[in-house]
Amino acid sequence: MKIPDNPISRAEILSRLISYRSVDLDVRGGKVFAYCYNPEKEIEETTKQAYVEYLSENALDPTSFPSLVRMEREVVRMIANLLRGDDQVVGSFTSGGTESILLACKSARDKARAEKPHITQPEIILPKSAHGAFHKAAEYFGLNPVLVGLDRKTFQADLAEYEKAITPNTILLVGSAPQYAQGIVDPIRALGQIALKRNLWLHVDACVGGIHLSFQRQIPGFEPIDFDFSVPGVTSLSVDMHKYGYAPKGASIVLYRDKSYRRHQIFSTINSATYALVNANIQSSRSGGPIAAAWAALHAMGSAGYRDIVSAVMKKTYQMVDRINAHPHLRVLGKPDVCMFSIASDTINVFELADEMRKKGWYLQPQFSTEWTPMNLHISVSYGNLGVVDSFLDDLDAATDVVAGRPPLKVDDVRHQVIEMLEGASPAEAMARLSQAAGFVGNELPQEMAFVNTVLEALPRDMGAYMLAEFLNDLYV
Ligand SMILES: *Cc1c(COP(=O)(O)O)cnc(C)c1O
Numbered sequence: 001m002k003i004p005d006n007p008i009s010r011a012e013i014l015s016r017l018i019s020y021r022s023v024d025l026d027v028r029g030g031k032v033f034a035y036c037y038n039p040e041k042e043i044e045e046t047t048k049q050a051y052v053e054y055l056s057e058n059a060l061d062p063t064s065f066p067s068l069v070r071m072e073r074e075v076v077r078m079i080a081n082l083l084r085g086d087d088q089v090v091g092s093f094t095s096g097g098t099e100s101i102l103l104a105c106k107s108a109r110d111k112a113r114a115e116k117p118h119i120t121q122p123e124i125i126l127p128k129s130a131h132g133a134f135h136k137a138a139e140y141f142g143l144n145p146v147l148v149g150l151d152r153k154t155f156q157a158d159l160a161e162y163e164k165a166i167t168p169n170t171i172l173l174v175g176s177a178p179q180y181a182q183g184i185v186d187p188i189r190a191l192g193q194i195a196l197k198r199n200l201w202l203h204v205d206a207c208v209g210g211i212h213l214s215f216q217r218q219i220p221g222f223e224p225i226d227f228d229f230s231v232p233g234v235t236s237l238s239v240d241m242h243k244y245g246y247a248p249k250g251a252s253i254v255l256y257r258d259k260s261y262r263r264h265q266i267f268s269t270i271n272s273a274t275y276a277l278v279n280a281n282i283q284s285s286r287s288g289g290p291i292a293a294a295w296a297a298l299h300a301m302g303s304a305g306y307r308d309i310v311s312a313v314m315k316k317t318y319q320m321v322d323r324i325n326a327h328p329h330l331r332v333l334g335k336p337d338v339c340m341f342s343i344a345s346d347t348i349n350v351f352e353l354a355d356e357m358r359k360k361g362w363y364l365q366p367q368f369s370t371e372w373t374p375m376n377l378h379i380s381v382s383y384g385n386l387g388v389v390d391s392f393l394d395d396l397d398a399a400t401d402v403v404a405g406r407p408p409l410k411v412d413d414v415r416h417q418v419i420e421m422l423e424g425a426s427p428a429e430a431m432a433r434l435s436q437a438a439g440f441v442g443n444e445l446p447q448e449m450a451f452v453n454t455v456l457e458a459l460p461r462d463m464g465a466y467m468l469a470e471f472l473n474d475l476y477v
Contacts (some may be wrong), residue, residue, distance in 0.1 A: 030388040034365040038384030039246035043300045050296035057288030071295045082214045083228035091255035092280045097207035098133040100238035100254035105137035108201045110264035112171035124172040127157035129179035150372040155334040157186045177206040177227030183340030192233025201235045210239035215306045247297035250290035313339045342376040349409045351453040356399035415458035
């Protein structure tokens with residue numbers, strides 16, 4: 001493909017874009033329970049307009065765009081106050097949860113380098129439920145992840161194991177509020193005590209739940225769950241605006257107990273013939289759009305707006321959890337603390353259920369098993385889903401009946417099939433054989449993903465991760 005010789009009209013461009021989109025998940029009908037968090041139409045229009053208004057401004061240079069500094073300060077201060085930080089708490093606006101987490105890990109590493117230079121193999125303690133972004137940070141920044149198991153009933157980080165995992169090389173403790181997979185908050189107060197006792201940095205990943213939990217606490221009838229700066233020992237927090245903050249994507253906040261921690265986040269150089277570079281973020285040039293849109297979301301929703309949504313979403317979530325737990329084939333893992341949970345089954349392959357639901361337009365997110373959790377499907381409920389929950393539950397019943405009525409795709413059978421198929425194959429041949437078996441044709445994805453997901457479930461995790469990387473490398477030109 002080449003750049004077109006001659007310009008194409010705006011109308012033609014937009015119509016082509018919309019036709020490209022016909023193959024995508026429909027994120028506007030409320031049938032997708034991951035990836036997108038849609039607010040009311042009116043609020044979405046406001047944030048969109050704010051985004052476009054600031055599309056061209058560049059937050060790279062605070063001296064040229066003071067209005068972006070002002071908005072970033074206001075957004076950070078509003079979120080720091082919501083998370084009960086005092087006026088020493090500072091933060092940065094980032095492009096997403098991953099960037100917030102990368103920056104917190106990099107800051108912790110650089111603080112340890114400065115203050116504990118004898119540590120040459122820094123370790124970070126990660127409950128198995130911590131988000132993959134921490135593993136990415138570990139790989140990017142040369143940190144050794146030390147994994148901690150979960151309580152088999154609550155799916156919280158196992159505290160006894162957590163304490164044992166700490167060594168003289170530990171530089172960072174991590175807990176989640178909540179962990180994404182099952183929507184369950186780690187015992188943050190206990191982790192804070194461990195952090196204080198050992199004089200260690202504790203990062204709380206409140207990417208998905210920070211805003212939701214803060215408003216949930218304000219609503220009568222909900223048991224308050226403490227995870228924020230009110231908990232002694234919490235050093236930093238990541239809070240996404242583009243999830244339950246209902247801002248458009250490209251918006252997250254990383255917060256620190258005080259400026260001395262954030263200092264390690266900032267990079268500056270004048271060793272280049274180009275302009276002086278001083279960045280708090282990983283990105284350098286960055287659009288003002290996400291900042292303006294997040295600022296607009298907070299103002300358009302107001303605390304009252306967030307509380308209303310949290311109430312409504314939790315009411316629906318409880319209905320869903322109760323109905324699924326009453327189902328003979330399905331159950332919800334643990335007792336979710338927020339509007340996110342996961343569905344497992346002792347009788348059917350839930351990845352087949354995801355495919356069956358996909359045929360009806362629903363998207364449920366497959367998650368692989370761990371030593372503590374069976375394979376399951378993740379559901380995040382947000383405002384945009386509320387109108388269709390009842391039909392979702394009916395379709396879930398029907399789809400479960402369909403899957404239960406035919407012979408199941410068994411993980412052990414798939415494992416044997418794959419072992420036989422891969423016998424004597426080079427890595428490249430192995431990929432080719434598996435792709436063919438899974439129904440990949442060239443760059444086209446298969447209609448049904450249950451087999452692919454079950455293969456990944458059956459394979460050792462490192463091998464599965466290798467295959468995914470190979471797949472992505474082949475998918476894009
Ligand atoms: C979504 C999420 C992240 C990563 O955020 P991105 O915005 O996708 O980069 C990290 N931690 C938790 C708990 C999350 O839910």
